[in-house]
Every structure is written in structure tokens, then in C-alpha cells.
Amino acid sequence: MKQSVLIASVLGGGIALGAVGVAGIQAMKSSKPETAIVASAPLAQASAPAIQALAPSAASSTLAQPAPQASTPVAATAPQPKPAPKPVHATHAKILGVTPIREAGTEPKQVCHQEQVVHQAPVQDENRIAGSVLGGVVGGLLGNQVGGGNGKKAATLIGALAGGYAGNRVQEGMQQRDQVTGTRTICNTEETKTEKIVGYNVRYSLDGKTGTVRMDEKPKGKTLPAKDGKLLI
Template identity: 35%
Template sequence: MIKKTALTVAALASVFSLSTLTGQARAADFEDYARVTNVSPQVEQINVPRQDCRTEYENTTRYPTREPERSAGGAIIGGIAGGLLGSQVGGGNGKIAAAAVGALTGAIVGDRVDNNNNGNNYNNQAVTESRPVRICRNIDNWETRTTGYAVTYEYHNRSYTSIMPYDPGSRLKLHVSLTPRP
């Protein structure tokens, strides 16, 4: 029984010493406040180009054209007239051949006479048109951006400087961790 009690006491003593060591390690970490003595914004210039666009008007001159309208009337009348004239020449089968050649020749001549001036009657005066043209160009656009703050603070009569992402104000909350030197 004495052995068992001595063993229990030894176990309790080791647990107590471990908890004491753990408590000491945690007691060295704490939060405190420091007085801020200076805050300087850290800035940089960044080029963010932008587009500058405007509309200008471009004048163009053109000559209107149109597709000539063709008619078949001249070819029909010329073919009939040529066929009649051709049938008056020769005799027998030659009369038929002459009528066919006359009809073909008359159709070609009638078509050219009828459709020769279709494109020339149109008024070919120049027409000036104005159309919008969009012109864009890139322009440098420099912006000043704050990238952080150089914060100088005092803690236990010593001065420290750190770069921070925000301005902490007049007091800075610190996490203090103490460790013994070997």
C-alpha cells in the first residue's frame, strides 16, 4: 500500500510540475498597448491607362451608278424583221436558212439598238456623303494608391517601426511574447 501511495504522490507531483511549466509559458504571452508617435502613408504611382474616344465625320464623294435595265423588245422585233427579210432571199431550203440567219442577225442588232443607251441617260453628278468615324486612343492616367502605413511606436521607452496595412490611430495593440535566453 505504501508503494501505491508513493507512486500516486509521484504521479501527482509530475502532473503539478508540468502544469506549472505550462502555466509559466503562457504567462509570458500577453497583450499590451504602445503609444503611436508617427504614421506615414506609403504611396505609389500606378498608371491605369484609359481610352479617350471621339467621333469625327469623314466626307466621301461618289458617283452614283445603277445597273442598266435591259429589255427584250428590241431583240424580238429585230428577230422578226430579220427573219422576214431573210425569207425573201433564196429559194427552197436556202430560204429557211436565210430566214434563220436573218432572224439571228436581226435579234442581235435589235438588242444593241434598244439597250445601247440605258446606262447613259442617268445623271452622273457627284454625291458627297458624310459618315461618322470613331477614333480612340489610350491616355496615361496616373493614380496615387496607398499601399500601407509606416507606423512608429514606443513601447517601454524604446522606439519601433513596422509597416502595417492600416492606420492604427494613437494606440497600437501589441502581442508580447517573452522567452528566456539559453
């Protein structure tokens, strides 16, 4: 009877130790140790007397071990945003229109015109000798026709003197009336209004934007050079 009990105790202890080992291995592999303990509960209950008789310390040490903690999942790394591409600028700006800039002012200017004038003809006999002589001859002839003797001589002398004076005056009047007509140029300085171009307002389009720039000279062609979104002028 004692030998049968001993054999049963040894078999029960072996079964219990095997169950405890299997439970320990499953507890190490699983993140939920409670499931392993519950699954091995029937075997542990069946062999409870043998476990308590042969290996009470082994069972208690196995059940007392803390359950291994579940590994903390590694947070997924967020993808880094790609850098924005650099803007592409046009190398030329399109000219939309050109407007000249005018400036008003005044400046002195000489203005000339032709004018008709009348002046006395050049006098060749300034002393009017011809008139005096001719008048004296005529006056003397007329005086000689008057009276006789000494009276005729006196009349001739007086007629000559009077005729000479009269001839001189007649020639003077003729010379004064002797006029010629001509033209002369008359010039005057006047302030005249002026208007000059001092520059140009150039309207352009660059990279989808419009603008206006002032230039000293009128642009040649239909475009303006540009770099990095700015005009090269």
C-alpha cells in the first residue's frame, strides 16, 4: 500500500513539474501571462496534492514571477516635406507700350521779315549848280527884253540873278522828289514756345506681372532683358 502511494506521488509530481515548465515557457512567449495560467489550471488542480507534497516551492516561485511587459511599439516617423522648387524667372520682359514724356518751355528765336521802303535817290549835284546856271540864263534873257540902254542892262542882271535862284530851287525840288523804292530785312528776337522729349514711359510684362519704367531713350525691339524677376536696364 505504501509502495503504490509512493509511485502515485512520484508520477503526480512529474506530471506537475511538466505542467509547471510548459506554463512557464508559454508565459515567457505570450504578452498575456494570465491566459497561460488559466490554461494550465486543470492540470494544476488535478495534481495539487502531489505539487504540495513534492514541489511547493517551485510552483510558488513560478507563479510569483512578474509577467513580462509588452514591448512599446515604435512610433512611425512622419515623412519630411520636400523643399519647394525655386521659381523660374523669364529672361526677357515683354514691352506692352511706349509713351514719350514731353516737356514744354520757351527759347529766344530771331524772326525776320522783308519790308518795303522808299528813300531819296542819290544826289549827284548837291550844290544844284546846273539849276542855278540854267535859271540865270533864262532870267537874263527875260530881263534883257525889258527896257533899253542902261535899264536893259540892269534888267538883264536882275533877271539873271532871279533866274539863277529860281533854277536852284527848282532843281532842289526835283531832287527831293527823285525817290527810289526798295526792300530791307528787319529782324526781331522773340520768345517762342518749344516742346521736347525728355524720356519715355515703358510699360512691360514680366513673370505674369505688369509694371512701368522710365527710360532716357526709346527701347529698340519688343523686349527688355531681365534676371531674377528684375529688369536689366
